[in-house]
Amino acid sequence: GENVEQHPSTLSVQEGDSAVIKCTYSDSASNYFPWYKQELGKGPQLIIDIRSNVGEKKDQRIAVTLNKTAKHFSLHITETQPEDSAVYFCAEEGAQKLVFGQGTRLTINP
Amino acid sequence: EAGVAQSPRYKIIEKRQSVAFWCNPISGHATLYWYQQILGQGPKLLIQFQNNGVVDDSQLPKDRFSAERLKGVDSTLKIQPAKLEDSAVYLCASSPEMGRPRGANVLTFGAGSRLTVL
Numbered sequence: 001g002e003n004v005e006q007h008p009s010t011l012s013v014q015e016g017d018s019a020v021i022k023c024t025y026s027d028s029a030s031n032y033f034p035w036y037k038q039e040l041g042k043g044p045q046l047i048i049d050i051r052s053n054v055g056e057k058k059d060q061r062i063a064v065t066l067n068k069t070a071k072h073f074s075l076h077i078t079e080t081q082p083e084d085s086a087v088y089f090c091a092e093e094g095a096q097k098l099v100f101g102q103g104t105r106l107t108i109n110p
Numbered sequence: 111e112a113g114v115a116q117s118p119r120y121k122i123i124e125k126r127q128s129v130a131f132w133c134n135p136i137s138g139h140a141t142l143y144w145y146q147q148i149l150g151q152g153p154k155l156l157i158q159f160q161n162n163g164v165v166d167d168s169q170l171p172k173d174r175f176s177a178e179r180l181k182g183v184d185s186t187l188k189i190q191p192a193k194l195e196d197s198a199v200y201l202c203a204s205s206p207e208m209g210r211p212r213g214a215n216v217l218t219f220g221a222g223s224r225l226t227v228l
Contacts, residue, residue: 006152034216043114043201043219044153089152097143097166098217100152 003027006090006101014109019080021104023090024072032093033073035064038103039086047088048075080108112136114220116202122226128190131223135183135204141165142179143217144187145201153201159185189225197227 003026013019025033031052036044050057050064050073057064061080066073077084085108090101115134123129135142141160145153156175158166161182170177174193179185189196199222 004152041221043203043221045219046216049216091152097155097158100154102152103150 004090004092004099004101006104008104009102010105010107012107012109013080015080015082017080019077019084019106021075021088021090021106022072023074023092023101025092026071027092027094028071030092030094033064033066034091034093034098035062035075036089036091036100037086038089044089077106082108082110084108114202114204114218116200116220116223118223119221120224120226122228123192124228125194126191128188129192129225130189131187131200131202131225133185133187133202133220135185135202136206136218139204139206139218140182141205141207142185143203143205144177144185145203145219147199147201147222149198156187156200192225192227194227197225199224 005024007022011019034049035047037047038044048059048062048064050066052068055066061078063076085106087103087105089103091098114136117132121129143158144156146156147153156170157177159179162179175189177187187200201219201222203217203219205217
């Protein structure tokens with residue numbers, strides 16, 4: 001079955017620095033990989049996604065890279081700001097449903 | 111457009127009691143999902159509806175959990191009797207179309223219902 005491993009579980013960076021979160025998946029048939037941001041007391045919100053026919057996708061300060069051979073994908077946040085503090089989840093699409101990683105709590109220190 | 115509405119936001123019950131959660135998806139969304147999010151973990155799919163039919167309930171503990179989506183709009187998730195390990199946030203999500211949750215068919219989540227079982 002599908003399984004997504006996400007690391008690290010917690011990440012603390014200085015404001016302005018970059019943050020990287022990595023995920024590894026097991027289902028070689030998966031070809032859609034979204035990232036969700038969850039703020040305290042709210043539901044997860046999609047921030048960026050990537051399909052398997054693309055190696056990298058950028059949207060302003062966030063980017064996602066995908067290595068299908070190694071079955072891992074990463075979220076990159078540059079020039080971090082206090083409002084980036086949240087829990088981030090990667091996910092893979094398997095059998096028409098999303099399977100989520102365990103989450104990374106990102107803290108931006110002023 | 112209005113988001114996914116859920117109620118109640120918080121519920122505290124004792125074990126072996128029952129509880130029900132309600133979800134109103136975004137208007138016109140065909141697919142509705144219930145996820146369970148235990149503290150410190152990612153959301154886990156419990157059940158997926160397309161209109162008022164069940165697509166996937168393979169991870170729903172059917173001896174105690176039930177869900178319905180009457181008329182293909184609102185949905186309720188019930189737990190009876192509750193166990194301590196049911197303490198979690200129950201997230202409802204919806205997407206516009208049937209099929210793969212990707213591209214324009216992204217999931218929109220509600221704020222969730224936090225359940226504490228004592």
